[in-house]
Amino acid sequence: MSSTALANARNIVGLINDGAFRGLRQLPPDTFNVAVTSPPYYWARDYGLIDQLGHEDTVEEYITSLARIFDEVKRVLHPEGVFYLNIGDTYYSGNGQPHGIDPRSPSRNFMRSKYRPVDQPGWGIPKKSLIGIPWKLAFELQNRGWTLRSDIIWNRHNAFAEPTARDRPHRQYEHVFLFSKSRFYSYDRTALEDDEDVWSIPIGRERRIEHNAPFPVELAERCILTGSPPGGYVLDPFVGSGTTLIAALRTERNAVGIDLSSAYCGEVAELLRKKHHCNPVDWQELENRLSTEPSGWASWKGNKANYRKPGTKREAESQPHNGQGVAPTHTVEP
Numbered sequence: 649m650s651s652t653a654l655a656n657a658r659n660i661v662g663l664i665n666d667g668a669f670r671g672l673r674q675l676p677p678d679t680f681n682v683a684v685t686s687p688p689y690y691w692a693r694d695y696g697l698i699d700q701l702g703h704e705d706t707v708e709e710y711i712t713s714l715a716r717i718f719d720e721v722k723r724v725l726h727p728e729g730v731f732y733l734n735i736g737d738t739y740y741s742g743n744g745q746p747h748g749i750d751p752r753s754p755s756r757n758f759m760r761s762k763y764r765p766v767d768q769p770g771w772g773i774p775k776k777s778l779i780g781i782p783w784k785l786a787f788e789l790q791n792r793g794w795t796l797r798s799d800i801i802w803n804r805h806n807a808f809a810e811p812t813a814r815d816r817p818h819r820q821y822e823h824v825f826l827f828s829k830s831r832f833y834s835y836d837r838t839a840l841e842d843d844e845d846v847w848s849i850p851i852g853r854e855r856r857i858e859h860n861a862p863f864p865v866e867l868a869e870r871c872i873l874t875g876s877p878p879g880g881y882v883l884d885p886f887v888g889s890g891t892t893l894i895a896a897l898r899t900e901r902n903a904v905g906i907d908l909s910s911a912y913c914g915e916v917a918e919l920l921r922k923k924h925h926c927n928p929v930d931w932q933e934l935e936n937r938l939s940t941e942p943s944g945w946a947s948w949k950g951n952k953a954n955y956r957k958p959g960t961k962r963e964a965e966s967q968p969h970n971g972q973g974v975a976p977t978h979t980v981e982p
């Protein structure tokens with residue numbers, strides 16, 4: 649497996665072609681301000697990769713695999729960092745046969761021929777039930793020490809109709825859970841602009857590379873702007889077509905992306921070179937950058953050291969970057 653670093657005039661991005669768990673093990677602790685990711689959903693697509701996530705025999709195995717990876721995300725996240733997790737659900741068909749086609753998405757057509765666990769009878773729940781995977785995963789992360797701060801509804805108002813769903817509403821929204829590593833953390837609410845926990849962001853239809861499940865750059869940008877300072881550190885352990893990296897460069901942050909697919913990693917590196925003014929640099933340069941305090945950290949209004957309670961002065965001085973210092977305690981509403 650390989651690692652590539654590329655830089656433009658201001659920022660550095662790293663691409664690790666490896667499984668998410670192994671890739672994260674290569675990164676330093678207590679570093680990234682914000683993680684933004686969308687893992688493969690349960691039996692929704694076939695990326696054609698050995699060790700790909702999403703094709704576990706049971707929902708429990710799928711959730712445990714993801715939670716183990718997100719434990720590592722927690723390790724590398726800055727103590728005041730946040731984690732945005734976009735996750736979709738799957739239906740239990742229990743049909744006893746392969747099911748469903750999606751003519752627009754070749755990576756979903758494996759469902760016609762492959763007998764998925766969700767097509768097999770005997771789950772003990774009624775056939776045609778939505779499984780509830782997003783909340784099962786959110787509860788597992790909560791049990792492992794993540795603070796669940798928000799269940800953001802991503803309103804994909806231009807979502808395609810679902811060809812096989814004739815007796816229920818088509819799915820238009822997905823969850824984006826916001827977790828924090830600590831109870832008191834840094835976050836810039838002003839970057840939400842007028843939206844609170846419903847974000848109406850259209851699905852992007854442009855294809856940067858041949859990838860079937862990208863989230864929109866605008867979604868990643870909002871997560872990055874609320875969760876990191878200018879010059880800060882962004883992470884995506886399932887980077888796919890590189891959306892999070894592109895959003896990081898557009899907002900002048902540094903970033904690391906991981907993906908199991910060597911084809912996607914190669915195409916993303918090419919895209920960054922050709923369209924985003926990036927040139928290859930030594931991986932050591934990225935490591936050096938990650939070991940310094942982000943350039944905009946001290947003055948960033950999201951830095952909790954800069955929070956003001958109404959009618960009070962600045963509460964505390966900035967915390968050190970790899971923030972082992974004691975967090976100033978202050979009262980905020982849950």
Ligand SMILES: C[S@@+](CC[C@H](N)C(=O)[O-])C[C@H]1O[C@@H](n2cnc3c(N)ncnc32)[C@H](O)[C@@H]1O
Binds near residue numbers: 685697699885890
């Ligand atoms: C839903 S896509 C991510 C899309 C991404 N947000 C974007 O905008 O392009 C999930 C990605 O996870 C990758 N993947 C699957 N199993 C993996 C694993 N075990 N470790 C790392 N990446 C994996 C797939 O190659 C795919 O690119």
